[in-house]
Amino acid sequence: MNLALFDLDHTLLPIDSDYEWGQFLCRLGAVDPVEFARRNDAFFAQYQAGTLDPVEYLEFSLGTLSGFDPVKLAALQQQFMDEVIVPNIRPAARALLQKHKDAGDLVAIVTATNHFVTAPIARAFGVEHLIAAMPEVSEDGRITGRLLGTPTQGPGKIEHTKAWLEKMGKTLDHFDAVYFYSDSHNDLPLMSIVSHPIATNPNAKLSSHASAQGWPLIHLFND
Incomplete structure (x- = not known):
């Protein structure tokens, strides 16, 4: 049996779901658009540069979620899926996942983005197993703004x-082969310990590293 692991943003999706969630909230006026966009853009630039402090970012993003009651959050989540995510689920990504499912592989998405944003995306892709940053939830079902455990990054x-x-x-070691598909050099730690690392829509740093290591490079999207 094989294990197939997938990063999410810019790997299975041609967008960054976490960043787009912030942009979505700004468009709706659900957060202060100027201040939120400023901080969101700064964190995104740090992520691309590989300098992001994941705890600081998650406290920012989860802190935003804590400002809404669960009913409102659920409505926003569904609107985000309908307007932003579903239109960006491409046939090539579905086909790659299906190839591994048809082979009987154990499939999981492993993402640094928080579980609130990514759980419905994993369901939309038909992936049962999701490893994502977990928000703390209070007894009355509200997201507190704190992170449970450690970040799922790097x-x-x-x-x-x-x-x-x-x-x-x-x-x-239980698996005959372990695949990990990712677009980012931020995922080099996990890519370096699996048997089949695959640079997928890779950024420049990962593309260079993958080429030097002789890793496969694939491109799922034309844009």
Whole structure:
């Protein structure tokens, strides 16, 4: 049996779901558009440069979620899926996932983006297993703005993937092959320990590294 792991943003999606969620809130006027956009753009630039402090960013994004009651959040989440995410789910990404499902592989999405934003996206892709940054939720169902555990970014993806497998009584060594598809050099820690790292729509840093290592490079999107 094989394991197929997928990053989400710019890998299965041609957009960054976390960034687009912020833009969506700004367009609706659900947050202060000037201040939120300023901070969101700054964090996104840090992510692209590989200098992002994941805890600082997650506290910012989860803190935004904490300002809404669960009913309002659910409505916003559905509107975001309908207007932003579903139009960006491309046939090539679905086909790649389906190839691994048809082969009987265990499939999971491993993303640094928080679980609130990504859970409905994983469902839309038909992926049961999602490893994502977990927000703390109060007894009355409100997101508190705090992160549960450690971020699922960089080396954190290794930690959380191993913990997820351990719950099923497995390790990476249980699989004949372990694939990991990612667009970003931020994912080099996990890419470097799997048997089949695949640079997918790679950014310049990952493309250069993958070429030097002889890793496959694929492009799912034309834009």
